[in-house]
Amino acid sequence: MRARLKDVAERAGVSIKTVSNVVNGHPHVSAATRARVEAAIAELSYRPNLSARNLRSGRSGVVALAVPDLDNPYFAELATHVISAADQRGWTVLVDQTQGDPGKERLVVGGIRSHLIDGLLFSPLALTHRDLTGREDHTPMVLLGERVGRRAPYDHVGIDNVAAARAATLHLAERGRRRIAALGAQRAPSAATARLRLKGYRQALAACGLAADPSLIAHAPAWHRTGGAEAMAALLGPDAPDAVFCFNDALALGALRTLLSRGYRVPEDVMVMGFDDIEDGRFATPSLSTVSPGKALIAESAVSLLADRLAGATDGPREVRVPHRLTPRESSPYGEFP
Amino acid sequence: MRARLKDVAERAGVSIKTVSNVVNGHPHVSAATRARVEAAIAELSYRPNLSARNLRSGRSGVVALAVPDLDNPYFAELATHVISAADQRGWTVLVDQTQGDPGKERLVVGGIRSHLIDGLLFSPLALTHRDLTGREDHTPMVLLGERVGRRAPYDHVGIDNVAAARAATLHLAERGRRRIAALGAQRAPSAATARLRLKGYRQALAACGLAADPSLIAHAPAWHRTGGAEAMAALLGPDAPDAVFCFNDALALGALRTLLSRGYRVPEDVMVMGFDDIEDGRFATPSLSTVSPGKALIAESAVSLLADRLAGATDGPREVRVPHRLTPRESSPYGEFP
DNA sequence: GAAAGTCGTTACAGCGTTGTAAACCGGGCC
DNA sequence: GGCCCGGTTTACAACGCTGTAACGACTTTC
Numbered sequence: 001m002r003a004r005l006k007d008v009a010e011r012a013g014v015s016i017k018t019v020s021n022v023v024n025g026h027p028h029v030s031a032a033t034r035a036r037v038e039a040a041i042a043e044l045s046y047r048p049n050l051s052a053r054n055l056r057s058g059r060s061g062v063v064a065l066a067v068p069d070l071d072n073p074y075f076a077e078l079a080t081h082v083i084s085a086a087d088q089r090g091w092t093v094l095v096d097q098t099q100g101d102p103g104k105e106r107l108v109v110g111g112i113r114s115h116l117i118d119g120l121l122f123s124p125l126a127l128t129h130r131d132l133t134g135r136e137d138h139t140p141m142v143l144l145g146e147r148v149g150r151r152a153p154y155d156h157v158g159i160d161n162v163a164a165a166r167a168a169t170l171h172l173a174e175r176g177r178r179r180i181a182a183l184g185a186q187r188a189p190s191a192a193t194a195r196l197r198l199k200g201y202r203q204a205l206a207a208c209g210l211a212a213d214p215s216l217i218a219h220a221p222a223w224h225r226t227g228g229a230e231a232m233a234a235l236l237g238p239d240a241p242d243a244v245f246c247f248n249d250a251l252a253l254g255a256l257r258t259l260l261s262r263g264y265r266v267p268e269d270v271m272v273m274g275f276d277d278i279e280d281g282r283f284a285t286p287s288l289s290t291v292s293p294g295k296a297l298i299a300e301s302a303v304s305l306l307a308d309r310l311a312g313a314t315d316g317p318r319e320v321r322v323p324h325r326l327t328p329r330e331s332s333p334y335g336e337f338p
Numbered sequence: 339m340r341a342r343l344k345d346v347a348e349r350a351g352v353s354i355k356t357v358s359n360v361v362n363g364h365p366h367v368s369a370a371t372r373a374r375v376e377a378a379i380a381e382l383s384y385r386p387n388l389s390a391r392n393l394r395s396g397r398s399g400v401v402a403l404a405v406p407d408l409d410n411p412y413f414a415e416l417a418t419h420v421i422s423a424a425d426q427r428g429w430t431v432l433v434d435q436t437q438g439d440p441g442k443e444r445l446v447v448g449g450i451r452s453h454l455i456d457g458l459l460f461s462p463l464a465l466t467h468r469d470l471t472g473r474e475d476h477t478p479m480v481l482l483g484e485r486v487g488r489r490a491p492y493d494h495v496g497i498d499n500v501a502a503a504r505a506a507t508l509h510l511a512e513r514g515r516r517r518i519a520a521l522g523a524q525r526a527p528s529a530a531t532a533r534l535r536l537k538g539y540r541q542a543l544a545a546c547g548l549a550a551d552p553s554l555i556a557h558a559p560a561w562h563r564t565g566g567a568e569a570m571a572a573l574l575g576p577d578a579p580d581a582v583f584c585f586n587d588a589l590a591l592g593a594l595r596t597l598l599s600r601g602y603r604v605p606e607d608v609m610v611m612g613f614d615d616i617e618d619g620r621f622a623t624p625s626l627s628t629v630s631p632g633k634a635l636i637a638e639s640a641v642s643l644l645a646d647r648l649a650g651a652t653d654g655p656r657e658v659r660v661p662h663r664l665t666p667r668e669s670s671p672y673g674e675f676p
Numbered sequence: 677g678a679a680a681g682t683c684g685t686t687a688c689a690g691c692g693t694t695g696t697a698a699a700c701c702g703g704g705c706c
Numbered sequence: 707g708g709c710c711c712g713g714t715t716t717a718c719a720a721c722g723c724t725g726t727a728a729c730g731a732c733t734t735t736c
Contacts, residue, residue, distance in 0.1 A: 002452075002476075004692060015716050020694060028714055045474050050453040051398060052692035054389035055721050062432070062454070069418065071617065076414035080407065083435050092451065094400070094432040097421050113430065114340075115388040115722095116400070136383050138340075225621045253621050260623040279409065280618045283563045283591050285598040342722060353686050358724060366684055390722035393691050453692095 003044035012040035023048060063119045063306060066096040066108045072224075073278040074248065074295075075123070078144075081299030082121060089307060091118075100125035100222075111137025119306045126190045140309035142302045146192035147319075155305040157298050157320045161193060164291045164324045165200025166207075168273050169245050171289070171326055173208045175334075177243035177271060180205065181216040183231050183255055184223055184247025197247045197275070216241055220251055228254025236262065242270055243332070249274035249281045252288055256331070271332040286330030297322045341382035350378035361386060401457045401644060404434040404446045410562075411616040412586065412633075413461070416482075419637030420459060427645060429456075438463035438560075449475025457644045464528050478647035480640045484530035485657075493643040495636050495658045499531060502629045502662045503538025504545075506611050507583050509627070509664055511546045513672075515581035515609055518543065519554040521569050521593055522561060522585025535585045535613070554579055558589055566592025574600065580608055581670070587612035587619045590626055594669070609670040624668030635660045 005023075009016045014033060021029050022037040029037075040046075054060040065082050067075040083093045094117065098104040105127050108120070114137050123144040132152040142155045172180050182201045186194035198217070205212050218235050220227035228251030235241055236258070246252035252274030256266060264270050266286055274281055274290040281288030301320045328334065343361075347354045352371060359367050360375040361384075367375075378384075392398040403420050405413040421431045432455065436442040443465050446458070452475050461482040470490040480493045510518050520539045524532040536555070543550050556573050558565035566589030573579055574596070584590035590612030594604060602608050604624055612619055612628040619626030639658045666672065 005694095006692080016692090017694075017717080018715060021715090024694080030714065033714080047449060047452060049393070049692050050451075051389050051392035052721090053694080055387070055393050055691090055723085056693045056695085058721080060389065060454075070408065070414050070421070071418045073411065073414070073618075076408050076411070079433070080409045080435065083408070083433065087435075092432055092434075092454070094430055095417070095421065096430075097418065097425075111385060113388075114385060115390075116398075116430070137385075225617065229621070253618070257621045257623055257625075279563065280411075280591070283567070283595045285595055285623065287595075343724095344722080354722090355687080355724075356685060359685090362724080368684060371684080387722050390691090391724080393693085393721090394723045394725085396691080 002049075003046040004049070005046075007044055008037065008040045008046050011044060012037045059118055060116055061090065062092045062094055062117050063121060063303075064094045064096055064108075064113055064117045066098055066105075066120065066122045066124075068098055068100040068123065068125050070095065070097060072250065073280060074250070074276045077278060078123070078295050078299060081296045082303060085300045085303040089303065091303075098125070102126040106131055109135055109137065109141070111139055114139050118310055121302050121306060126188070128190055140306060142305045142309070144298065144302055146196070153317050155309065155318045155320075157302045157305065157322060159293045159298075159322050159324045161196035162200040162203065164275070164293070164326075165197040165245070165247075166204045167200075167326050168275065168291050169201045169204030170207065171328060172243040172245060172271055172273055172332060173204060173210065175243075175271060175332060178210060179213070179216060179239070179241045180210065180243045180245060181218060181235050181241035182247070183218040183220060183228065183235070183244050184251050185217050185219045186221065187219065194247060201245055215239065220247075223248045223251050225250050225254035225257070227251060229258045231255070232258040233262075236264075240264075240270070243273070244270060245273045247275055249276040249278045249288060249290055252290070252331075253280060253284060256284060256286075256288065267331050267333060273332055277327055282329070284331075289326075289328045289330075289332040292325045292327045294322045294324060340387075341384040342387070343384075346375065346378045346382055346384050349382065350375045397648075398454055398456055399428065400430045400432055400455050401459060401641075402432045402434055402446075402451055402455045404436055404443075404458065404460045404462075406436050406438040406461065406463050408433065408435060410588065411618060412588070412614045415616060416461070416633050416637060419634045420641060423638045423641040427641065429641075436463070440464040444469055447473055447475065447479070449477055452477050456648055459640050459644060464526070466528060478644060480643045480647070482636065482640055484534070491655050493640075493647065493656045493658075495640045495643065495660060497631045497636070497660050497662045499534035500538040500541065502613070502631070502664075503535040503583070503585075504542045505538075505664050506613065506629050507539045507542030508545065509666060510581040510583060510609055510611055510670060511542060511548065513581075513609060513670060516548060517551070517554060517577070517579045518548065518581045518583060519556060519573050519579035520585070521556040521558065521566065521573070521582050522589050523555050523557045524559065525557065532585060539583055553577065558585075561586045561589050563588050563592035563595070565589060567596045569593070570596040571600075574602075578602075578608070581611070582608060583611045583613075585613055587614040587616045587626060587628055590628070590669075591618060591622060594622060594624075594626065605669050605671060611670055615665055620667070622669075627664075627666045627668075627670040630663045630665045632660045632662060 005016045005019050008019045019037050022034050070076050086093045105124050120139050120141040144157055185198050218231040220231045232255035252272055256272055259266055274288045277290045277292035281290050343354045343357045346357045357375050360372050408414050424431045443462050458477050458479040482495055523536050556569035558569045570593035590610055594610055597604055612626050615628045615630035619628050
């Protein structure tokens with residue numbers, strides 16, 4: 001059986017509380033006592049029972065990160081950064097996969113893990129404003145990604161999707177492209193990210209005086225490679241685009257695959273632009289131009305916001321906008337392509 | 339403040355224990371009482387305090403999954419499967435990233451989270467036999483990936499790396515390749531996986547009567563795309579190989595990138611074979627031939643072994659060997675390449 | 677009609693920890 | 707010598723939950 005405070009106390013010949021004080025680094029313990037207790041701790045290889053400590057303190061040192069899917073490289077990379085940032089604060093991260101399923105997402109905000117976790121970092125996909133305002137659980141929560149609803153009373157970390165999408169589209173137009181497609185539109189009312197990126201795309205077209213041809217907008221219900229490959233296939237034909245702005249890198253990699261396997265040259269015939277800057281894109285051939293959203297900074301900001309809440313901050317919801325950067329690579333290079 | 343059993347009990351006019359019995363679905367509660375209690379639970383939106391329950395029961399319902407790095411698509415995909423399998427048993431998964439750092443790995447086996455978790459699924463990289471045999475923590479643990487040491491007293495799930503590597507290499511030889519390189523060798527004494535895959539590679543060469551040219555063995559300290567790209571560059575030159583067996587898909591994607599950007603045609607000039615069957619490989623151009631290790635089955639087996647241990651199984655360590663499958667794609671197609 | 681079940685419910689203790697408040701001890705001061 | 711004061715240590719209760727054992731009421735059995 002594992003050693004308890006009681007066992008250590010008996011061995012060191014002190015009270016339980018003194019051991020507790022040593023373990024927690026409280027002052028007012030004489031050097032001699034401390035040494036004796038520490039020896040006993042080592043001999044019994046004592047380790048605090050976290051469940052008991054949590055019960056007593058109301059804190060668990062665990063935060064949950066809820067994402068749609070770790071399979072998705074963007075979320076996998078984000079998770080890495082979140083885990084590192086949490087680690088630096090001595091927290092442990094528990095990962096929940098929602099699969100973008102509204103039911104599962106509601107369970108998560110509803111507090112399915114509430115007594116186990118001190119806080120929640122949540123990247124929702126299908127959540128509606130109603131789900132948030134009616135929230136009964138009071139575990140501090142920070143939202144990642146798109147803002148849900150107008151004025152949800154929660155801290156939020158995101159990027160300026162409209163500006164980023166506009167920059168990405170402009171980049172293609174500046175390279176002389178005239179039939180620029182958008183790939184990844186979604187009809188679901190909760191698809192805020194898709195809507196914002198589409199908006200930026202349209203703004204860019206308008207700014208360049210390009211017509212907004214509806215046949216150049218390809219829908220993709222899920223932002224996976226497969227969806228990108230299929231949507232790209234639908235865009236090809238007599239009036240094929242000469243550039244595609246894909247709403248994330250997975251879509252772009254799928255699109256790239258379709259283009260290359262059908263004999264299109266990238267970037268000569270069709271330029272491709274992604275979004276997210278996942279590792280795969282850097283090693284694709286041609287390497288993928290993309291928008292880099294600063295994942296490390298997103299993770300760090302989110303963890304930091306949560307830390308403030310856990311420390312008791314009660315001011316109104318805060319909005320953090322992390323800067324993004326355009327990262328052109330071979331799929332839309334500088335230089336001329338007449 | 340959040341409702342407790344006591345609050346529910348008062349509201350329903352019954353004892354605390356009766357509420358507990360309802361919550362836990364115990365029999366011997368009359369329908370009328372149960373209904374009353376359930377109503378009270380709903381009204382107060384009561385949710386059990388897991389810390390208290392854990393303290394009482396000694397179980398937390400949380401298992402840890404320790405992997406080197408979620409960035410790595412193989413581990414990200416594995417984690418997805420583990421989380422799903424754990425979810426089906428009502429467990430929550432907490433992810434630890436070790437970065438393959440021996441110190442961190444030792445902390446994990448040493449039980450850094452021990453009171454928080456019921457069990458541990460561990461995919462070690464740098465762990466030695468000594469670390470395992472001297473283990474003081476008694477949290478049930480299942481090892482994933484390569485066997486550590488000869489007879490570590492722990493359940494283990496893995497694949498037959500030698501056979502898989504042999505099959506992969508033979509596949510290249512059968513397509514007429516004669517200068518087959520191996521990419522991903524490692525010198526570290528703990529690099530068991532690399533050693534086994536190299537062994538399979540050598541067996542295949544011997545079986546085909548091909549000479550084992552040491553200049554065809556490329557080392558890669560870390561199995562990332564970058565490492566693969568660099569190692570591939572080192573292999574090229576006057577005596578370039580006509581096929582490369584990469585010890586994982588990330589290496590292969592890096593190698594592919596180097597080959598294509600230097601003007602080599604894949605598979606015509608150089609065939610490429612990977613290992614792991616990660617999603618990226620399917621969408622590369624050309625798509626990547628690989629060995630599919632049955633990640634879902636690995637995850638399910640591991641979780642199932644752990645479940646047995648948690649249920650009290652005390653028989654000797656079990657060894658599960660999950661079947662693998664060769665998945666040829668465009669980078670080493672069927673058909674002739676003289 | 678009394679003894680022996682059966683079912684539904686309850687009181688109590690204790691899981692391992694920590695905050696509170698009080699006790700203890702030795703030294704310096706009047 | 708007695709008193710006060712500071713640092714050090716302790717006893718106790720409580721965090722919310724569940725297993726155990728026991729209780730009361732009601733039914734069955736001979």
